[in-house]
Amino acid sequence: MSKSMLKPYRAxxxxxxxxxxxxxxxxxxxxxxxxATDDLMDQVGLDAAYRAxxxxxLYTLEVHIHYLHEVKSTDDLEVESWVLDCDRKRLxxxxxxxGALRAEPVAVAESMLLHVRQAEQVASASFPVAIAELLAxxxxxxxxxxxxGPSSRKLELQRR
Amino acid sequence: MSKSMLKPYRAxxxxxxxxxxxxxxxxxxxxxxxxATDDLMDQVGLDAAYRAxxxxxLYTLEVHIHYLHEVKSTDDLEVESWVLDCDRKRLxxxxxxxGALRAEPVAVAESMLLHVRQAEQVASASFPVAIAELLAxxxxxxxxxxxxGPSSRKLELQRR
Numbered sequence: 001m002s003k004s005m006l007k008p009y010r011a012x013x014x015x016x017x018x019x020x021x022x023x024x025x026x027x028x029x030x031x032x033x034x035x036a037t038d039d040l041m042d043q044v045g046l047d048a049a050y051r052a053x054x055x056x057x058l059y060t061l062e063v064h065i066h067y068l069h070e071v072k073s074t075d076d077l078e079v080e081s082w083v084l085d086c087d088r089k090r091l092x093x094x095x096x097x098x099g100a101l102r103a104e105p106v107a108v109a110e111s112m113l114l115h116v117r118q119a120e121q122v123a124s125a126s127f128p129v130a131i132a133e134l135l136a137x138x139x140x141x142x143x144x145x146x147x148x149g150p151s152s153r154k155l156e157l158q159r160r
Numbered sequence: 161m162s163k164s165m166l167k168p169y170r171a172x173x174x175x176x177x178x179x180x181x182x183x184x185x186x187x188x189x190x191x192x193x194x195x196a197t198d199d200l201m202d203q204v205g206l207d208a209a210y211r212a213x214x215x216x217x218l219y220t221l222e223v224h225i226h227y228l229h230e231v232k233s234t235d236d237l238e239v240e241s242w243v244l245d246c247d248r249k250r251l252x253x254x255x256x257x258x259g260a261l262r263a264e265p266v267a268v269a270e271s272m273l274l275h276v277r278q279a280e281q282v283a284s285a286s287f288p289v290a291i292a293e294l295l296a297x298x299x300x301x302x303x304x305x306x307x308x309g310p311s312s313r314k315l316e317l318q319r320r
Contacts, residue, residue: 019194020208020211020217021217021219021278022278025191025194026190026194026220026223027187027188027190027194028191028192029191030186030187030190030191031185031187031188031190031191032188034179034185034187036187042187045242048180051180055247057181058182059181059230060186060227061226062224062226062227062315063186063223063224063225064222064224064315065222065223066221066222067219067220067221067222067223070219076201084301085316085317086290086317087317090317092315092316092317095308103279105295110315112317114317118181118182122230135249138233148260151315154313154314155222155224155252155270156252156270157244157252157272159251
């Protein structure tokens, strides 16, 4: 997988994030992912100043997280993110979580995000042209997209 | 959707769970789900005493969360959970999040969980017979399973 054009997000594991199984509680991978999304928003111009001046922001529609390896209290997390797809209003972000202790990712996530305007009613809104162009430029080509796995899937028990 | 045989899990929204969008941060739906899973474990006998005496527990393999409505600081959350499927070692839990302010769910989630033994190496392990039987008895029949929607799916942008 080629390196992302986006800067990775680094998180320190807080002691209260460790659960009774002695590892990072599943939900805190999600919190790190949420902070990584905030960081991505800053990087592409959807930052606090943009949100204040336009009343536009991103809402999360759906998140899938695949847990691949345990993360311990002594580890660090780095989240690398890619634009897997985008259109006028939506952004599909793929994220790989890396710990310091092994080469392969400890988790992989996909997040579907919607650009909205928070007026009296919240309504979906098109990205400004400059941001849409930046997101399109960041979007993985078909070959790199195919390499981003395991791909999102239906959750089911397949009988073996 | 018929009522679950499992007791619902109730959560209070903590002030620090509200993000810059003025609503519950996406990741905290995941934290509430994680606590609801702990509660489900207590209900089916995979509780702290079981974990201490057997060194067995559940590990989360994958979680999908669909965000359907915003949750505000003044709301409460109740998570109702169903056994969507199970086998010798795995448990697929479906969860609906309800707020106090509307009838329809504010979020729907699916969690794939694996029963493991935490010895020197962590390895998957069969459920004890009594727990496997209880889970099988809780499992939704095909009709109820079909009603549990929106079903888990591949995340992609479909061009409209």
